[in-house]
Amino acid sequence: MAEQTKISVTDVTLRDGMHAVRHQFSVEDVKEIASALDQMGVSHIEATHGDGLGGSSLQYGLGKETEEDFLKAACSVIKNAKPTALLLPGIGTVDDMKRAAEYGIKAIRVATHCTEADISEQHIGEARKMGLETVGFLMMSHMVSPDILVEEAKKMASYGAQTVYIVDSAGAMMMEQVRERISALVGALDSSVEVGFHAHNNLGLSIANSLAAVEEGATRIDCSLAGLGAGAGNTPLEVFAAVTEKRGIRTGLDLYKAMDAADDIVRPKMHRPIQVDRLSLTMGYAGVYSSFLLHAFRAAEMFKVDPRDVLVELGKRKVVGGQEDMIVDVAVELEQKQQALQK
Amino acid sequence: MAEQTKISVTDVTLRDGMHAVRHQFSVEDVKEIASALDQMGVSHIEATHGDGLGGSSLQYGLGKETEEDFLKAACSVIKNAKPTALLLPGIGTVDDMKRAAEYGIKAIRVATHCTEADISEQHIGEARKMGLETVGFLMMSHMVSPDILVEEAKKMASYGAQTVYIVDSAGAMMMEQVRERISALVGALDSSVEVGFHAHNNLGLSIANSLAAVEEGATRIDCSLAGLGAGAGNTPLEVFAAVTEKRGIRTGLDLYKAMDAADDIVRPKMHRPIQVDRLSLTMGYAGVYSSFLLHAFRAAEMFKVDPRDVLVELGKRKVVGGQEDMIVDVAVELEQKQQALQK
Structure with a gap:
């Protein structure tokens, strides 16, 4: 340079x-x-x-x-x-x-x-x-x-x-x-x-x-x-x-x-401080759309898994906008894994 | 690595x-x-x-x-x-x-x-x-x-x-x-x-x-x-x-x-958000002690110069703790320069 x-x-x-x-x-x-x-x-x-x-x-x-x-x-x-x-x-x-x-x-x-x-x-x-x-x-x-x-x-x-x-x-x-x-x-x-x-x-x-x-x-x-x-x-x-x-x-x-x-x-x-908090950091770490956050939190709550795990998995699968159905699928899979581990 | x-x-x-x-x-x-x-x-x-x-x-x-x-x-x-x-x-x-x-x-x-x-x-x-x-x-x-x-x-x-x-x-x-x-x-x-x-x-x-x-x-x-x-x-x-x-x-x-x-x-x-605001950015940009900030703002107000210019000049002169007297000197010099420019 x-x-x-x-x-x-x-x-x-x-x-x-x-x-x-x-x-x-x-x-x-x-x-x-x-x-x-x-x-x-x-x-x-x-x-x-x-x-x-x-x-x-x-x-x-x-x-x-x-x-x-x-x-x-x-x-x-x-x-x-x-x-x-x-x-x-x-x-x-x-x-x-x-x-x-x-x-x-x-x-x-x-x-x-x-x-x-x-x-x-x-x-x-x-x-x-x-x-x-x-x-x-x-x-x-x-x-x-x-x-x-x-x-x-x-x-x-x-x-x-x-x-x-x-x-x-x-x-x-x-x-x-x-x-x-x-x-x-x-x-x-x-x-x-x-x-x-x-x-x-x-x-x-x-x-x-x-x-x-x-x-x-x-x-x-x-x-x-x-x-x-x-x-x-x-x-x-x-x-x-x-x-x-x-x-x-x-x-x-x-x-x-x-x-x-x-x-x-x-x-x-500003309505809120602009900061690297749990939500924004998870988004960067997982590499997913911000529009997935709310869906992931809802699905995670429903299936009692950590929403961050849902987002990380969505990032790995390179899910894109329009594939929001995948969010519930991922939450279900994580719940099943979690249950299997607990047995 | x-x-x-x-x-x-x-x-x-x-x-x-x-x-x-x-x-x-x-x-x-x-x-x-x-x-x-x-x-x-x-x-x-x-x-x-x-x-x-x-x-x-x-x-x-x-x-x-x-x-x-x-x-x-x-x-x-x-x-x-x-x-x-x-x-x-x-x-x-x-x-x-x-x-x-x-x-x-x-x-x-x-x-x-x-x-x-x-x-x-x-x-x-x-x-x-x-x-x-x-x-x-x-x-x-x-x-x-x-x-x-x-x-x-x-x-x-x-x-x-x-x-x-x-x-x-x-x-x-x-x-x-x-x-x-x-x-x-x-x-x-x-x-x-x-x-x-x-x-x-x-x-x-x-x-x-x-x-x-x-x-x-x-x-x-x-x-x-x-x-x-x-x-x-x-x-x-x-x-x-x-x-x-x-x-x-x-x-x-x-x-x-x-x-x-x-x-x-x-x-x-937290008492205040941790952020890169005017004060902390100026400190990093000028490369000066945080303890200089208050002194610099006081001196700048007294001599009607921009406190950031005072801090930048202190940074250039590599002023260290214990040399706080320099802060007023710098403010006075900047005021004189400013006045000379206005004539």
């Missing part, structure tokens, strides 16, 4: 952070946070429901504001950074994306499970046609090998993605896993395609993993103020600003402004 | 964690925490005032309990681990150490500033004569080069220390700094002397730095439940248990018991 590596930081306080406040940021909150972010040197400010465009629903959690009010509020105060929205095909539509662009969104990040890049084709293609900057987002990237991720990333790039992210949705990656995945993508993709990394802190490694990603050639890193995000949160922006400065990596971030916004604006708005 | 590296974990919840609760753990708290720790596979349980034996005082903060009651309570419940006490020469005395041994303490960690190992000679020597296990603790180890640390560590070993620790008191080390310091000590000390590492999380790197230390040959790692400790806290034991298990490092820790004790016993006793 050259001494003066230059990267850019995308802030996700107003998107991934929405999970941590049950999507309840108000128009005033959004304006306050987006303005502060816009003054501290981030290149992109992502502001969307936690589950992306169209996410505000009974299934994914109703937002406090309509999507229109929320996005317009964010875009109204962002002068320096690019207002950005997340879209998960299946939840958000091309129409949602068009409206978002009308509200002032300039970049779209299209997110799929790490083996399902093909479902991003239409959205990435349409976004490019609309003149939006496009980013592909490979979620749960810890579940598959670097080779598979390369194939999926190439698909996204071929659809028009200008950047592809390795996304550690469950905060389950050790540094080596980050290194091998980022370096594989950097080596395999056309040099015009940037590689990004999105961490979660469930194993206490968000800062170290983000640094490792930069060392392997990632030029786009996701952060959030005070780490506000799902599970144990994301890479805390103000901490990343400090360590990159110490390491001689240029981010353009203003360290003091980031510290002040984290402590004075974001922490007072 | 061999796949099955074996290390041992010293818990400091009841010593470094005492700073975070202003030394107010009761006899009941100590018994509850020490018992839980004793069941989860740590090799040593350090239980002392935050500033070590003799630390309970107006200057360093009065403990809720007398040293006698506190140590006896801890030792009364510890059956598997070694009850351990910290001692800073100048605060604690040889007599304090003798009394601690009478109360049941089996290991003494003698801590000095990283360039002052010579003041540990008497205490380490006496501890060995008393049949106690002895550990040397080189505080603020980020401030000097690996070569100097090697010289200081050799002194401690020559006095009889069976283990020497690199201590990142300010949480200021990047992973490379940990690697070069630990590998220097491992290479230079007699193979009968173990090398340990004590992290703080001020830069969000406690887990990564502790793993790096193990990779370089450290066999003793300090942790605390939920990271309870000064500043941004120590390496969280339960998280370290999870990452070492994922990495194939044998610690003997019981992950679920550690998670449960962190969430159910320690977090409810």
